[in-house]
Amino acid sequence: NAGVTQTPKFQVLKTGQSMTLQCAQDMNHEYMSWYRQDPGMGLRLIHYSVGAGITDQGEVPNGYNVSRSTTEDFPLRLLSAAPSQTSVYFCASRANSNQPQHFGDGTRLSIL
Amino acid sequence: AQRVTQPEKLLSVFKGAPVELKCNYSYSGSPELFWYVQYSRQRLQLLLRHISRESIKGFTADLNKGETSFHLKKPFAQEEDSAMYYCALKQGGKYIFGTGTRLKVLA
Numbered sequence: 001n002a003g004v005t006q007t008p009k010f011q012v013l014k015t016g017q018s019m020t021l022q023c024a025q026d027m028n029h030e031y032m033s034w035y036r037q038d039p040g041m042g043l044r045l046i047h048y049s050v051g052a053g054i055t056d057q058g059e060v061p062n063g064y065n066v067s068r069s070t071t072e073d074f075p076l077r078l079l080s081a082a083p084s085q086t087s088v089y090f091c092a093s094r095a096n097s098n099q100p101q102h103f104g105d106g107t108r109l110s111i112l
Numbered sequence: 113a114q115r116v117t118q119p120e121k122l123l124s125v126f127k128g129a130p131v132e133l134k135c136n137y138s139y140s141g142s143p144e145l146f147w148y149v150q151y152s153r154q155r156l157q158l159l160l161r162h163i164s165r166e167s168i169k170g171f172t173a174d175l176n177k178g179e180t181s182f183h184l185k186k187p188f189a190q191e192e193d194s195a196m197y198y199c200a201l202k203q204g205g206k207y208i209f210g211t212g213t214r215l216k217v218l219a
Binding site: 031033035040041042043044045048050056058059090092097100101103104105106 | 118121146148155156157158161198202204205206207208209210211212
């Protein structure tokens with residue numbers, strides 16, 4: 001199993017551009033989440049999903065969209081990138097509510 | 113509101129010294145708490161959770177409901193313990209993370 005795979009690993013965008021960060025897991029996990037990691041702020045939850053077709057907002061959802069068409073994939077979309085969205089983004093999955101989270105390697109995103 | 117507080121951004125200790133990484137939480141229900149660790153150039157991974165009452169890599173953490181704390185402890189720090197540590201609270205389908213503490217173990 002590859003676990004949780006995030007692509008790309010690095011990306012530079014210009015303000016106003018759109019972008020989709022990909023997250024895929026091959027463990028048949030129901031729960032998936034997106035976090036952003038910023039210095040001094042820790043990990044903050046952007047959006048999460050408890051199963052295919054179900055998504056919900058986290059702590060900092062503004063400026064981001066998600067969808068969960070399949071169990072395996074949970075893409076994160078930036079509709080119009082802003083410098084404040086410069087961060088490291090982590091995707092995580094877990095089998096169910098009682099199981100620990102598995103994290104991806106992260107995507108480092110810079111917006112100029 | 114539910115929140116997790118890690119008061120120390122950076123904790124430096126000498127090898128062999130005891131370590132305590134502080135975590136306090138606010139939660140109205142019965143909490144489920146975790147410690148996650150991120151070593152340099154590695155993925156964030158689960159270190160331990162309070163319901164397991166286990167010791168991982170010499171680390172333990174006890175849930176103190178009276179003090180609403182879940183401090184991470186190790187009696188003798190090792191250089192390979194240097195990492196970023198996050199305390200997290202599970203609330204339904206989502207986790208709330210603290211801001212993290214960077215532990216540096218000095219030779």
